[in-house]
Amino acid sequence: MRAIISLFLLLLTGCEADEATLGLFSQLKISHLPNGLTVILVEDHRVPIVSYQTWVRTGSVDDPPSRSGMAHFMEHFMFKGTQKFEMGRFIQELERVGAEVNADTARDYTVFYENIPQSALPLVIELEADRLANIKIDKTKLALEKQIVLEEQSFKYQEDPSGQAQELLWPMAFALHPYRMPIMGNPSELVLITDAELEKFRKAHYQPGNVTLVVVGDFHHDDLLKQISTAYGSIPGLAPPERSFVAEPAQDSERQYRFNIPDVNERLALAYHITSASQDDSFALDILASILFEGTSALASRVLVQGSEIAWAVDGMAFTPAYPGLFLVTLTLRGKGNGPEAERIFSRLVNGISENGVSEKAVKAAKKQLQVQILDSLRTAKGIGHLIGTAQVILGDARKFIDDFKKYSKVTPADVQRVLRKYLDPNNRSTVFLLPDEVK
Amino acid sequence: MTGLLSFFYFLLYTASAAHDFKFQTPVVERLSNELEVAWFEDRALPLVDLSLTVRSGHQDDPKGKSGLFELLASVLSQDVSQKRASADSVLLGDLGATHYVTSDDDSVTIGIHGLASDYEALLSVFSDLILKPIFTDAIITQEKRRLQTRWTQIAASAPELASLAYHRAVMGGTPYARGSISSMSELISITLEDIKAAYQTHFVPANTTLVVAGAFPKEITRRGVTGAFGSWSGPPPKKEPFTSTHPVARLSTREKGIFIDTPGEPLAQIRIGYLVASPMLEGRYEFLVANALLGGGASNSLLQALRDKEQLAFTIGSTLAYSRDAGVFAIGASTLPSKTGALITKVRELLRTFSTSTQSTETVESVKRKILGSAPIGLGATHLIASRWVAGSVLGLGPEYLNEMAEKISAVRPEGVLSVFKSVIERNRQVIVVAGDPIKTIPSLKAAGIWPLKRVKASEMVR
Numbered sequence: 001m002r003a004i005i006s007l008f009l010l011l012l013t014g015c016e017a018d019e020a021t022l023g024l025f026s027q028l029k030i031s032h033l034p035n036g037l038t039v040i041l042v043e044d045h046r047v048p049i050v051s052y053q054t055w056v057r058t059g060s061v062d063d064p065p066s067r068s069g070m071a072h073f074m075e076h077f078m079f080k081g082t083q084k085f086e087m088g089r090f091i092q093e094l095e096r097v098g099a100e101v102n103a104d105t106a107r108d109y110t111v112f113y114e115n116i117p118q119s120a121l122p123l124v125i126e127l128e129a130d131r132l133a134n135i136k137i138d139k140t141k142l143a144l145e146k147q148i149v150l151e152e153q154s155f156k157y158q159e160d161p162s163g164q165a166q167e168l169l170w171p172m173a174f175a176l177h178p179y180r181m182p183i184m185g186n187p188s189e190l191v192l193i194t195d196a197e198l199e200k201f202r203k204a205h206y207q208p209g210n211v212t213l214v215v216v217g218d219f220h221h222d223d224l225l226k227q228i229s230t231a232y233g234s235i236p237g238l239a240p241p242e243r244s245f246v247a248e249p250a251q252d253s254e255r256q257y258r259f260n261i262p263d264v265n266e267r268l269a270l271a272y273h274i275t276s277a278s279q280d281d282s283f284a285l286d287i288l289a290s291i292l293f294e295g296t297s298a299l300a301s302r303v304l305v306q307g308s309e310i311a312w313a314v315d316g317m318a319f320t321p322a323y324p325g326l327f328l329v330t331l332t333l334r335g336k337g338n339g340p341e342a343e344r345i346f347s348r349l350v351n352g353i354s355e356n357g358v359s360e361k362a363v364k365a366a367k368k369q370l371q372v373q374i375l376d377s378l379r380t381a382k383g384i385g386h387l388i389g390t391a392q393v394i395l396g397d398a399r400k401f402i403d404d405f406k407k408y409s410k411v412t413p414a415d416v417q418r419v420l421r422k423y424l425d426p427n428n429r430s431t432v433f434l435l436p437d438e439v440k
Numbered sequence: 441m442t443g444l445l446s447f448f449y450f451l452l453y454t455a456s457a458a459h460d461f462k463f464q465t466p467v468v469e470r471l472s473n474e475l476e477v478a479w480f481e482d483r484a485l486p487l488v489d490l491s492l493t494v495r496s497g498h499q500d501d502p503k504g505k506s507g508l509f510e511l512l513a514s515v516l517s518q519d520v521s522q523k524r525a526s527a528d529s530v531l532l533g534d535l536g537a538t539h540y541v542t543s544d545d546d547s548v549t550i551g552i553h554g555l556a557s558d559y560e561a562l563l564s565v566f567s568d569l570i571l572k573p574i575f576t577d578a579i580i581t582q583e584k585r586r587l588q589t590r591w592t593q594i595a596a597s598a599p600e601l602a603s604l605a606y607h608r609a610v611m612g613g614t615p616y617a618r619g620s621i622s623s624m625s626e627l628i629s630i631t632l633e634d635i636k637a638a639y640q641t642h643f644v645p646a647n648t649t650l651v652v653a654g655a656f657p658k659e660i661t662r663r664g665v666t667g668a669f670g671s672w673s674g675p676p677p678k679k680e681p682f683t684s685t686h687p688v689a690r691l692s693t694r695e696k697g698i699f700i701d702t703p704g705e706p707l708a709q710i711r712i713g714y715l716v717a718s719p720m721l722e723g724r725y726e727f728l729v730a731n732a733l734l735g736g737g738a739s740n741s742l743l744q745a746l747r748d749k750e751q752l753a754f755t756i757g758s759t760l761a762y763s764r765d766a767g768v769f770a771i772g773a774s775t776l777p778s779k780t781g782a783l784i785t786k787v788r789e790l791l792r793t794f795s796t797s798t799q800s801t802e803t804v805e806s807v808k809r810k811i812l813g814s815a816p817i818g819l820g821a822t823h824l825i826a827s828r829w830v831a832g833s834v835l836g837l838g839p840e841y842l843n844e845m846a847e848k849i850s851a852v853r854p855e856g857v858l859s860v861f862k863s864v865i866e867r868n869r870q871v872i873v874v875a876g877d878p879i880k881t882i883p884s885l886k887a888a889g890i891w892p893l894k895r896v897k898a899s900e901m902v903r
Contacts, residue, residue, distance in 0.1 A: 046484060047820045048461050088748065095737045096806055098813025115820075117813040151754065154706070264596045265589075297533030312589060334589075361534065368536025372554060375487050379821040 028388065029221055030398065035237030036209030039228055040388055040398055042216040044381055048118040050217030051381035054128055055389040057212070057240055058205040059108040060183040061323065067193055069185015070201050072105040073149060077198065078112065078206075079103075080141050082134040087141075090127055097123065105183055108322040109393040115382055118218040122227065128213075129231035132206060139195040146191055153184045164261065165330050165434050169271040172257055173326055173430040177248040208237035214389040214398075216381040248273075248324065255430040260437050265312070267434040268339045270329040270346070274423045277320040277394045283407045284415040285318035285327065285423070290366035291358055291416070292316060292349075293329075297365070300329070303349050310334060310342045322394050327423060339433040350424050357417040370408060461816060463825050463842040466651070473673055475645035477665060478830065480653035482822035488559050488654035489823045490566045491551035493830050495649075496642035498545045499615040499681055499763075506622035507587070508630050508638055513543035514583040515635065516550055516573055535561055539569070545616050545763040547834045548642075553823075556655040560664060567668035570643070575635050584627060591624065591902045598702045598709045599774070601901055602875040605698050606711035606770060608686040610871045614715070614766050615681035622686060623903055644674030649833060653826040681765075688901060691894050697872030699882070699893035700901060707754060708780040708876030712787055713770035714868040719762045719835050723860035725848045727769070730861045731760040732807045733799060734790075735771055742771065745790065752783040764835050769864070777880035781888025784872065791870075795862045804854045811849055 031039045063070045081087030094101050100115040114124050167182055174180035184190075204210075213228065251273055261267075275281045292300045293316040304311045316329040331342050377383035391401040466478035501508045517540070532539055537554030552566045594600045604619070611617045621627050650669065652661060688698065716727060735742045735758025747753045756773040771791075775783050819825050825842070832841050874881065874893065885891045 047816050049816050049820055088744075096810055098810045098815070098817065100814070100817055115817045117816065120813070264593050295533040295536070295538065297531045312586065365534045365536060368555065369533070370536075372487070372536045372538070375485055375555075376553075378485060379487070379823070381820065 028398065029225075031225055033208065033229060033233055033237075035233065035235060036207075036239070037228075037232050037235075037237060038212040038392070039225060040212060040214045040392065041219075041221050041224060042214075042384060042388070043219065043221055044216055044384065045218050047381070048218045049115060049381060050118055050121055050124075050215060050219060051113060051115050051385045052121070052124050052128065053111055053113040053214040053216075053382075053385045053389050054132070055212040055214060055393050056110045056112075056206060057108075057210050057393045058110055059106050060181060060185075061107050061178045061245070062205065062241065062243065063178065063181060063185065064197070064201070067185075067189055067197060068181040069149070069183075069190040070193060070198070071110060071205075072184050073145070073190065073193060074198060074201055074206065075103050075105045075110050075112075076145050076149060077137060077141075077202075078131055078135055080135065080138060080145070082130055082136060084130055084134065085127060090131065093123060093127060094120070099124070106321075107179055107183065109390075111386075111389060113382065113385070121219060121224070125227055125231045129228075129235065132208070132211065132232070133235045135202065135206070137195045137199045137202060142193075142195055142198070146193070149184060149190060150187055153187065165267045165269040165432065166328055168257075168259060168432050168434070169269050169326065169328065169430055172255055172432060173251070173271045173273065174248055176246045177323065178245055179248075179321075179323065179325075204238070204241045208232060208235050210238075210240040212389065212392050214385045214392070216385040216388075245323070251428050251430075254426050256433070257431070258433045258435065261434050263434070263436050266333040266336060266339060266436065268329075268331040268333060268342050269432040269434065270343070271430045272327040272423050272425070272428050274318060274325055274327045274419075275320060276322060276324050278322075279320075280407060281419050281422070282318065282320040283404070284411045284419040285320065286370065286408070287363060287366045287411045288358075288416050288420055289316055289318040289327070290369050291362050294366070294369050299362075300346070300349065304331060304342065304345055308345055310338050310345060343431060347426065350420065353417065354421050354424075358413050360413055363411065363413050363416060367408060367411070374405070463816075463819060464822060465840060465843065466826070466829065468839060471645065471666065471670060473645040473670065474676075475669055475672065476649040478649060478651045478826070479656075479661075480651065480822050480826045480829075481656070481658075482653065483655045484822075486556040486655050487553065487823075488556045488562065488652070488656050489551060489553050489826065490562060491549055491651045491653075491827070491830070492566075492570055493547050493549045493649045493651070493834060494643055495547055495647050495834055496677060496679070497543055497547045498618065498620050500638075500642065500677075500679060501618065502634070502638075503682065505626055505630050505634055506618040507620065507627035508634055509543050509548060510620040511580065511583055511587065511627065511630055512635055512638055513541045513548050514587060515575060515579055516548075516569065517541040518579060518583075532565055535565070537562055537565075539566075543620070545619075547831075549830075556657075559656055559661065563661075563664045563668055571669070571672060573639065575632060575639070577632050580630070580632055580635060584630070587621070587627060588624060591621065595898045595902045598700075598705045598707070598875040601700050601702065601898055602709035602711050602873050603772070604901055605688060605700055605875070605896070606713070606871060606873040607768065609689040609691075609698055609873060610713060610715050610768050610770070611766065612685035612689040613683050615683055616763055616766055617684045617686055617689070619686075625903075640674070641677045644676065645669070645672050646674070646676040649830055651826050651830050653823050688894075688896055695892050695894045696890060697874070697893045699878070699885070699895050700873070700875040701878045701895060701897050702875050703877055703879075705875070705877050706776075707774045708777045708874055708881045710773045710775065710780065710784060710787075711770050711871070711873040712784065712791075713758075713768065713871060714864050715871075716760070716767040716769050716864050716868070718765045718767060719837060723856070723863070724762075724767075725845070726852050726856040726860040727760065727767075727864065728811070728849070729804060729807055729852050730794075730857050731758055731769060732811055733803065733857070734758045734794065736807075737810070742773075742787070742790070746773075746783060746786055750786065752779050752786060762835060777876050778884050780874060780876060780881050781884035781886070781890055784874075784885070784890050785888045788870075791865065795858070795865050798858045799854045801854055804852065804857060808849055808852060812846060815846075 027042055029041045058071055060071050079090060091101055094114055097120040098117055103112040116124055171180045274285055300314045304314045311331040311333050313332045318327050319325040333342055377387050388398045392398040464480060466480045468478050470476050498509050535554050535558045537552055539552045541550050552562055554562050607619050740757055742756045746756055754774045758771045760769050771787055
């Protein structure tokens with residue numbers, strides 16, 4: 001574990017390191033079963049727990065045409081039981097031993113994870129292998145599950161208005177690419193999903209050739225690999241499903257929209273088209289986002305919250321997924337009718353950086369923030385697994401993020417200015433004004 | 441409320457024969473000025489956490505000044521180092537560090553987190569935040585507005601309204617009845633002098649614990665802490681808790697609980713439960729097991745019976761949370777307005793059954809295993825252990841409590857669970873709170889005989 005951390009710090013401070021001596025390669029062990037299943041194991045004996053994560057390289061981007069929400073719906077169905085472990089029993093068995101169980105569907109992947117006491121490892125291997133091989137698409141459960149997903153969707157606004165503001169940006173920013181569709185799907189398309197369609201989706205995506213197991217924790221590598229091989233080895237695998245999407249045409253003029261949402265605050269959400277995780281500009285974009293939005297001296301906060309007092313809060317990020325993503329900004333506004341002025345103030349801030357750049361000090365601070373964030377994710381077995389799994393499904397190789405950290409350390413103020421000028425152009429922007437419902 | 445929703449995670453994992461796991465306990469010392477310092481050394485990662493917990497919180501708000509400690513925490517959460525005149529001052533952002541301030545009924549905690557290599561700079565910024573806070577009318581006015589906005593948002597959230605009303609009702613007659621803010625008028629009345637007085641009275645070394653966790657350089661750290669905090673002084677605060685009951689929670693003899701009008705809400709929010717004993721009293725482990733049996737986890741009894749089987753609830757579970765001198769047990773649920781009455785009826789039946797029947801040994805043992813197994817998962821990193829340790833210390837639990845509880849939980853028996861649960865519901869009034877659309881929900885309550893409830897508007901809750 002210490003070797004991984006030392007490596008990260010060396011890379012982030014710009015020191016050179018011989019790849020052959022990198023501790024990570026002795027810690028992170030990658031295997032491939034004959035059926036295509038990828039297994040990544042990291043031993044961590046600090047605490048007698050294990051984080052067992054099943055990463056499926058399938059997300060909302062893989063939803064079939066006119067069937068948005070299929071990937072998320074499939075995630076739900078993975079908890080509906082098999083012949084051996086009927087519905088509900090999966091969670092009951094794990095909870096009985098004190099496990100934390102959850103799953104998440106994102107745009108490019110779906111992940112299922114269990115954080116368990118070390119002694120429960122054989123149980124979780126059995127349960128997970130069984131549901132990968134044998135999950136049943138039961139027609140009688142389809143209708144109820146659709147109802148649950150639709151209800152989950154309709155209450156999401158209440159729980160997370162800011163997150164919903166960001167969700168509204170994607171269909172506005174993307175005209176053709178599947179990223180335009182909401183992860184939970186359009187209700188009108190969700191209700192059309194048939195059991196046959198879901199089964200076809202399951203067969204193509206939920207098979208060893210499209211799955212990576214990431215296991216971090218208190219175990220011994222050789223023993224665990226043997227157990228996994230025995231449990232998963234007989235599950236037939238296929239090549240990962242091909243991904244082929246229509247390229248999103250370049251946006252050449254600003255788009256603006258107004259929506260009413262059930263919220264007490266006005267909100268402003270902005271999105272600029274940017275690049276993908278595998279492209280070098282993504283590193284400078286992360287540094288830019290950190291300078292603008294992270295920490296107590298975040299530039300956007302100083303200007304929009306403390307300075308002009310036009311917003312209660314401002315947040316943002318450079319979202320660089322597997323395909324070209326978005327630079328997202330969300331503001332929770334004070335008062336009423338301040339959206340256009342807030343947009344003008346943010347534009348002035350962007351123009352200021354475009355003309356004058358950012359300081360070396362700001363870039364150095366941003367790199368430090370990223371260091372702390374990365375180290376924070378290594379504090380727990382779950383965090384380590386998540387870092388590895390994300391790199392595996394987004395970049396195609398868990399080891400690639402080692403090189404990525406070298407690239408962060410090399411970002412200069414000129415790089416940050418360059419990417420701001422390149423991407424944060426008003427003609428490349430979609431703007432959503434979110435106004436509270438009048439009826440309440 | 442310390443919000444120890446995961447209280448049942450504070451337990452030792454009874455490991456297999458291959459392990460003998462114990463949670464790290466700190467090295468604790470007391471400086472000459474009575475400041476308690478707890479050291480949690482962990483060299484696994486080059487990170488360090490500094491936190492200071494003041495053992496005064498919302499219940500210590502003076503009469504007529506409810507919201508003072510919430511406001512004080514809000515003011516301290518600003519990065520006051522930004523406002524210092526010196527151009528040489530180190531900003532937290534420059535260090536890539538983060539800071540936080542939290543407050544609850546019994547404490548205020550200020551924390552800072554960053555790279556171990558920046559330890560000395562972090563300690564310098566941290567000690568400035570604690571020992572030289574900047575209180576101005578402008579900052580206080582700004583933070584009052586922020587809190588007012590936050591409270592406005594509560595009025596638009598049925599789940600938060602239900603929880604707020606429930607807290608006020610169940611804590612009525614205790615020092616915790618006012619919660620974090622009792623009324624906007626009291627919050628607005630707080631002055632700069634009030635803030636300064638509270639800081640000077642309560643932020644004293646004898647009333648605080650400093651926790652240093654992570655890969656700190658030992659000798660430098662000890663010298664640094666003594667240098668930074670050694671001359672801090674002040675007498676221990678004289679605490680004068682008083683009991684009260686929030687106006688919303690004052691019920692007539694006929695009223696069975698509280699109904700909050702939330703027109704247009706698609707779901708009704710329900711809270712039912714009881715005041716329980718403080719964690720210092722007998723029976724707390726038995727109640728822990730009882731809570732886990734009833735409503736802990738995604739496959740809890742309530743969920744199985746009332747959602748999966750009878751399809752009466754959309755979500756349902758139970759929570760157990762402790763402050764130093766009291767605890768709250770709550771069953772929380774959401775459902776369609778038309779099913780509200782039936783759901784509450786079934787919950788009450790279930791509670792009655794639970795308080796009259798002994799659970800099987802197998803069931804109790806199964807729940808105990810679940811509680812014990814989950815312990816290291818919830819506390820799988822040193823900073824989490826440090827945080828839980830000091831939270832337990834505020835509740836009055838001993839320094840070894842994290843490592844004592846496995847034995848205590850293991851000793852729980854079905855008869856003990858029944859006895860404690862029965863005692864709680866016999867000694868304390870059952871509290872019922874519903875937040876929902878009145879047109880759709882009230883008929884359901886009336887049909888089930890759960891009426892009259894005291895009707896209040898959402899705006900009254902955050903006035």
